[in-house]
Amino acid sequence: MSTAPAIDGRDALLIVDVQNDFLPGGALGVAQGARIIPVINRLQDLPFGRIVATQDWHPRGHVSFMADGMPAPDRWPEHCVAATWGAAFPDALAQARIGLVLRKGMLPGIDSYSAFHDNDGGHDSGLAPWLSACGIRRVFVCGIALDYCVRASALDAAAAGFDTFVLDDACAAINDDRRDAHRALHDGGIGIIATRDLVEGN
Numbered sequence: 001m002s003t004a005p006a007i008d009g010r011d012a013l014l015i016v017d018v019q020n021d022f023l024p025g026g027a028l029g030v031a032q033g034a035r036i037i038p039v040i041n042r043l044q045d046l047p048f049g050r051i052v053a054t055q056d057w058h059p060r061g062h063v064s065f066m067a068d069g070m071p072a073p074d075r076w077p078e079h080c081v082a083a084t085w086g087a088a089f090p091d092a093l094a095q096a097r098i099g100l101v102l103r104k105g106m107l108p109g110i111d112s113y114s115a116f117h118d119n120d121g122g123h124d125s126g127l128a129p130w131l132s133a134c135g136i137r138r139v140f141v142c143g144i145a146l147d148y149c150v151r152a153s154a155l156d157a158a159a160a161g162f163d164t165f166v167l168d169d170a171c172a173a174i175n176d177d178r179r180d181a182h183r184a185l186h187d188g189g190i191g192i193i194a195t196r197d198l199v200e201g202n
């Protein structure tokens, strides 16, 4: 499943966590972050029926923040604190066509990598039924980070029954090695494609 026919109104673009803190200069800056913004802006010119953007939106003292600077699995430097500069979209991101902004990771005691539900599988965000109600059949995912929130969101989109694709060149990854993420996406039935596969099809 690596060919994607031309984009139409039954397709949604899901832009994951393109926020200042995940860009160079931010608290959890990913080197490739700045490079993907023009790519995502170009994608937004395609005739998607819906464009949804997520924001990581944590309270101060969130469970995902490292205590005393101690690294641990799924612990990160303080980032994307609600309503701060770090949680905002970068000015360079086109926003005129974003129809839904979905904030996640707001509860103090549980993290939420996926746009669809929290990491414990609970607290459904309502995104899947909303997309279905909008007539969406396919979901194209891009953003940051390929190996965390993009991966979790794409796997959940596929599990919810959408034909799901990840736009690899429109994603920035925390780990330089993308193979684990690609394998997990592939095993989830997700097509890994490039922006040019869509742009040329339209």
Ligand code: VGL
Binding pocket: 016, 017, 056, 064, 076, 113, 144, 145, 146, 147, 148, 149, 150
């Ligand atoms: C993310 C780590 C912590 C992401 C969010 O957007 O992939 N990663 N919070």
Ligand code: ZN
Binding pocket: 056, 058, 064, 079, 080, 105
């Ligand atoms: Zn986070």
